[in-house]
Amino acid sequence: xxxxxxxxxxxxxxxxxxxxxxxxxxxxxxxxxxxxxxxxxxxxxxxxxxxxxxxxxxxxxxxxxxxxxxxxxxxxxxxxxxxxxxxxxxxxxxxxxxxxxxxxxxxxxxxxxxxxxxxxxxxxxxxxxxxxxxxxxxxxxxxxxxxxxxxxxxxxxxxxxxxxxxxxxxxxxxxxxx
Amino acid sequence: xxxxxxxxxxxxxxxxxxxxxxxxxxxxxxxxxxxxxxxxxxxxxxxxxxxxxxxxxxxxxxxxxxxxxxxxxxxxxxxxxxxxxxxxxxxxxxxxxxxxxxxxxxxxxxxxxxxxxxxxxxxxxxxxxxxxxxxxxxxxxxxxxxxxxxxxxxxxxxxxxxxxxxxxxxxxxxxxxxxxxxxxxxxxxxxxxxxxxxxxxxxxxxxxxxxxxxxxxxxxxxxxxxxxxxxxxxxxxxxxxxxxxxxxxxxxxxxxxxxxxxxxxxxxxxxxxxxxxxxxxxxxxxxxxxxxxxxxxxxxxxxxxxxxxxxxxxxxxxxxxxxxxxxxxxxxxx
Numbered sequence: 001x002x003x004x005x006x007x008x009x010x011x012x013x014x015x016x017x018x019x020x021x022x023x024x025x026x027x028x029x030x031x032x033x034x035x036x037x038x039x040x041x042x043x044x045x046x047x048x049x050x051x052x053x054x055x056x057x058x059x060x061x062x063x064x065x066x067x068x069x070x071x072x073x074x075x076x077x078x079x080x081x082x083x084x085x086x087x088x089x090x091x092x093x094x095x096x097x098x099x100x101x102x103x104x105x106x107x108x109x110x111x112x113x114x115x116x117x118x119x120x121x122x123x124x125x126x127x128x129x130x131x132x133x134x135x136x137x138x139x140x141x142x143x144x145x146x147x148x149x150x151x152x153x154x155x156x157x158x159x160x161x162x163x164x165x166x167x168x169x170x171x172x173x174x175x176x177x178x
Numbered sequence: 179x180x181x182x183x184x185x186x187x188x189x190x191x192x193x194x195x196x197x198x199x200x201x202x203x204x205x206x207x208x209x210x211x212x213x214x215x216x217x218x219x220x221x222x223x224x225x226x227x228x229x230x231x232x233x234x235x236x237x238x239x240x241x242x243x244x245x246x247x248x249x250x251x252x253x254x255x256x257x258x259x260x261x262x263x264x265x266x267x268x269x270x271x272x273x274x275x276x277x278x279x280x281x282x283x284x285x286x287x288x289x290x291x292x293x294x295x296x297x298x299x300x301x302x303x304x305x306x307x308x309x310x311x312x313x314x315x316x317x318x319x320x321x322x323x324x325x326x327x328x329x330x331x332x333x334x335x336x337x338x339x340x341x342x343x344x345x346x347x348x349x350x351x352x353x354x355x356x357x358x359x360x361x362x363x364x365x366x367x368x369x370x371x372x373x374x375x376x377x378x379x380x381x382x383x384x385x386x387x388x389x390x391x392x393x394x395x396x397x398x399x400x401x402x403x404x405x406x407x408x409x410x411x412x413x414x415x416x417x418x419x420x421x422x423x424x425x426x427x428x429x430x431x432x433x434x435x436x437x438x439x440x441x442x443x444x445x446x447x448x449x450x451x452x453x454x455x456x457x458x459x460x461x462x463x464x465x466x467x468x469x470x471x472x473x474x475x476x477x478x479x480x481x482x483x484x485x486x487x488x489x490x491x492x493x494x495x496x497x498x499x500x501x502x503x504x505x506x507x508x509x510x511x512x
Contacts, residue, residue, distance in 0.1 A: 013420020125489050132426040140233055140270045145427040146419055 004035035005062075007055045012131065014146050016153045018047050024147045029157065030054035032062055038123060038172065039165045041065075043157060047150060126167055130160040182252055186285060186293050188307075191243075191261040192234035193294040193327050198250055200291060233271045235296055238262060265379070267301045267386050269430045272321050274299050275330070276313040276434040278306035282331045292331040301429055302385055303366075304437035305359040312355045313434035315407060353458050358438040361445035368498045383494035388447065390429045391487050392440040396480035397473070399465045400443060405436040425486075443473055449505040470505040484508055 008031040015024035028046045032055070033039070042065060044057040134142070138156060142148065148156065183201055185194045232242050238258060247254055269276070276299075282292035297303050304313055316330040323329050365385050372378045391397070429437070442459075445451040447470050456468040467473045477483050488511055491501055501511065 013423045125486075128422060129490070132422040134426075136236075136265075136268055136270075139427075139430065140272070142270065143272045145423050145431075 005041070005059070006033045006035050007031070007058070008033055008040075009054070014148055014153075016045075016047060017147060017149050019150050028054065030058050031161070032058045038168045040127075040161045043161065045153075045157075047153075122171075123168070126171075127160075127164050130163040130167065131157075135159070182250065183289065185260045186289065188295045188297055189260075190235045190294050190296040190299070191238070191257070194260070195234060195246060196325060196327065197289070197291055197293065198252075202250065235261075235271070235274075235299060236263070236268070261296075263296055264375070267382050267430075268299050269301055273318065273431045275316040275318060275320055276304065277316060277327075277330050277334075278309060278311065278313050279331075279334050280309045280311065281306060282327070282334075284308075286331070292327050294327040301437065302382065302389070302441075303362055304434040304441060305355060305362050307362075310356060310359045312351075312358070312438045315433040315435070351462060354442055354462065355438065357445065357451050357455060357459075358442040361441045361448075361450055364445075364450050365441075372496070372498065377496050377498070380494045380496045381499055384491060384496070384499045385444065386429065387487065387490040387494060388444040389437065389440045390425050391477060391483060392443045392473070393429055393432060393436060394425060394480060394483065396483060397440075397443065397476045399476060400463065400467050400473075401436060401439055402463050405433060405439055407433055407435070421482075443467060446470055447473055447504050448499075449503075474506065474508050478508065484510065 010029050010031065011026065012029065016027050017024040025047075028051050029043055030045070031043045032041045034041050042058045042062040044054050044061060046054060049057065134156065138152070138159065139145075142152065181201070183194070183197050232240050237243065238261060243257065244254065246252070247257060277294060278298065281295060285291065285293040297307060298313060305311065306313060314334065316333060320326050320329055320333070365381070369378050369381050372381055392400075429440075442451065442456075446456055446467060449470070453468050456466070459466045460468070467476070477487070488501070491504075495501065501507065
């Protein structure tokens with residue numbers, strides 16, 4: 001389904017207050033980018049989770065998103081659930097010897113590489129703008145833009161991903177027309 | 179229909195609602211009055227959520243406005259006719275403390291109560307369109323009060339801090355206000371002439387970007403102390419803050435005085451204010467910019483600012499305002 005997935009690690013310029021925590025903390029967010037289309041597929045953040053698991057949790061969320069129609073929320077994907085899911089039959093590789101079937105050719109084949117070259121600077125500009133330029137509906141509920149609460153932060157990130165993807169798709173279609 | 183006071187020209191919906199409630203002698207403690215809310219059961223979660231995030235100046239479609247109309251016998255078409263505003267860069271309800279004292283005084287004389295205007299909520303209009311003066315700023319603590327207009331009026335009339343604000347009415351300050359008002363009028367005229375809402379939005383974006391850049395700490399040499407009064411939120415423009423959050427968000431949190439000065443500086447960059455006119459303001463701030471070259475030199479001090487500014491301005495290019503509208507642009511832009 002996806003040919004090249006790229007993790008983008010990012011530390012936003014605001015702190016986030018986790019529900020039940022005493023003080024806000026600076027967090028790292030991992031975005032999973034589809035390098036072919038330039039769309040951000042999922043994300044996960046280090047809010048209460050170790051940073052080393054970010055990419056794995058984001059991929060797990062992507063898998064969940066692809067298999068069901070759930071919306072990305074960044075929740076419920078810790079290290080435990082990651083390893084548990086590896087043991088589920090859905091991802092287990094069947095180690096059986098296949099008989100009476102034609103084997104694939106032993107010649108090397110290269111996968112067709114036709115990537116849309118992402119212009120990193122343009123993508124970063126678009127991404128940063130959408131991450132920090134908040135729509136009025138969201139801004140109207142924020143008292144201090146340097147410290148956000150957890151639910152608002154998740155809403156903000158989801159919203160900015162949607163806007164970045166929309167903008168990027170529009171840009172791509174415009175380029176195709178030209 | 180029972181007697182309902184007519185909205186004053188440009189009045190905000192929250193101000194009018196409060197006047198309606200005063201007329202009906204309903205002084206309970208909520209924006210829409212607790213008795214009104216309690217009289218109608220807010221069963222669904224969405225209605226409860228709507229109450230928490232309700233902005234009484236812009237949320238015309240909120241269920242709470244429907245309840246208000248039902249209780250006071252006002253039709254929704256009547257409310258929509260007066261209070262449906264076009265989209266503009268707007269200050270959030272949690273930071274909206276700008277006001278014009280003269281407008282309040284005039285409405286006290288005519289209708290017996292101070293009123294607030296919806297234009298005070300717009301980030302790009304820090305000058306009162308009626309009196310041509312820079313708007314004042316009340317302390318942030320007033321935000322969220324159900325009778326904010328009345329409280330601000332009382333505070334301005336009695337508080338010594340507020341009385342000191344009248345220094346702003348000195349002659350050079352008035353000169354700055356008149357020049358900033360000219361820039362504001364030019365911007366509003368361009369906006370009115372725009373053919374579509376999308377173009378209008380781009381014009382807003384262009385002016386807002388200029389204002390954002392000129393409000394950043396690299397240009398703070400052009401401001402005086404009273405542009406950043408103590409009534410602002412505490413961490414406003416702190417050097418520890420993220421550059422991007424400051425760039426995008428502080429324009430909506432800073433004072434109307436600072437926004438007026440940034441509008442004046444934008445006028446210099448756009449060639450709407452000439453060197454001679456700008457030079458008159460040297461009496462209030464010796465370091466005030468007179469030419470576009472001065473302003474660009476200040477912006478250059480911030481690494482990456484010019485690059486980011488160019489990207490943002492290019493995104494909002496229109497036939498009315500574009501990169502070519504700016505005077506003496508830096509060499510790297512040519």
